[in-house]
Amino acid sequence: MASLNEFLFISGLLFAIGLAGVIIRRNIIVIFMSLELMLAAASLTLVAFSRFHLHEGLPDYNGQVFVFFIITVAAAEVAVGLAIIVALYRARQTINVEDLTSMRG
Amino acid sequence: MHSIAFYLFALLAITGGIFLVAFRNPVSSALAMVLSFVGLAGLFIGLNAYFVGIVQILVYAGAIMVLFIFIIMLLDLNDEKPVKFKSTTVLAGVIIPLLLVVQILGVIQSHNTGDEGAFKKITASSMAISAKEFPEDSAIHKSLTHPKSPKLPDTNLIGHAIFTRYNFPLQIMGVLLLVATMGVVILSKRSSKKAS
Numbered sequence: 001m002a003s004l005n006e007f008l009f010i011s012g013l014l015f016a017i018g019l020a021g022v023i024i025r026r027n028i029i030v031i032f033m034s035l036e037l038m039l040a041a042a043s044l045t046l047v048a049f050s051r052f053h054l055h056e057g058l059p060d061y062n063g064q065v066f067v068f069f070i071i072t073v074a075a076a077e078v079a080v081g082l083a084i085i086v087a088l089y090r091a092r093q094t095i096n097v098e099d100l101t102s103m104r105g
Numbered sequence: 106m107h108s109i110a111f112y113l114f115a116l117l118a119i120t121g122g123i124f125l126v127a128f129r130n131p132v133s134s135a136l137a138m139v140l141s142f143v144g145l146a147g148l149f150i151g152l153n154a155y156f157v158g159i160v161q162i163l164v165y166a167g168a169i170m171v172l173f174i175f176i177i178m179l180l181d182l183n184d185e186k187p188v189k190f191k192s193t194t195v196l197a198g199v200i201i202p203l204l205l206v207v208q209i210l211g212v213i214q215s216h217n218t219g220d221e222g223a224f225k226k227i228t229a230s231s232m233a234i235s236a237k238e239f240p241e242d243s244a245i246h247k248s249l250t251h252p253k254s255p256k257l258p259d260t261n262l263i264g265h266a267i268f269t270r271y272n273f274p275l276q277i278m279g280v281l282l283l284v285a286t287m288g289v290v291i292l293s294k295r296s297s298k299k300a301s
Contacts, residue, residue, distance in 0.1 A: 012209035016202035017122035024198035057231030076285035
């Protein structure tokens with residue numbers, strides 16, 4: 001069985017890929033998907049530690065309950081975020097973050 | 106979890122993530138995201154977290170991906186003109202995540218447990234010991250101490266944790282979902298009134 005360190009490394013790698021997507025990409029929908037990837041990478045860390053820290057022979061379910069809550073919050077966040085993107089597109093006809101500079105100081 | 110399955114699913118998750126960032130077309134990016142999440146769900150199931158793995162597939166591949174693709178189709182973004190990437194942005198986008206990975210590697214290396222974080226096995230005897238916490242006639246106890254094939258009642262145990270220890274947070278989650286639903290309705294209503 002693969003060790004905890006390998007799971008943590010995969011999780012960190014996924015998080016870094018998501019971070020790179022958020023920094024590099026200019027399409028706001030792809031930025032949003034990269035954010036989802038970062039959330040899922042954090043969930044992998046939680047599940048790996050939940051399995052590692054056995055509580056009386058069973059996995060520590062506090063971590064998995066937390067992952068369940070993360071998935072719920074992510075679903076709500078996607079619904080609201082995509083509604084905002086649609087409203088933004090109706091107002092400005094663009095989803096390129098370079099064109100959205102009206103709040104630049 | 107066997108090592109081969111672990112590396113297969115890890116590779117799936119990583120390649121999906123890279124394609125998500127690299128593809129120009131947002132629809133391809135959304136499908137790459139699903140590929141990545143299927144790999145992640147495989148990793149979850151390998152960690153004996155069956156419920157979380159299945160929920161990951163149902164919610165992300167089922168609901169969220171459809172929502173993303175629906176919005177991409179609605180806004181008709183397929184003919185996106187190629188954007189020029191600034192070299193400073195690309196440089197920052199490569200260097201900052203690279204620093205993060207190096208730091209995580211450093212933390213993993215420095216944390217020396219001796220056994221390199223090997224997982225302890227969940228055996229029939231360890232499940233029988235933990236079954237004492239639950240009442241004799243409960244489904245969890247019966248599944249843990251099944252005479253022929255004791256199984257880890259993953260979903261029952263998560264349900265038990267959610268509805269006892271995390272009852273109040275669960276209700277807060279319900280309120281959050283209600284608020285999100287109302288927010289989406291109000292957001293889309295106001296913008297349509299403006300357009301007409």
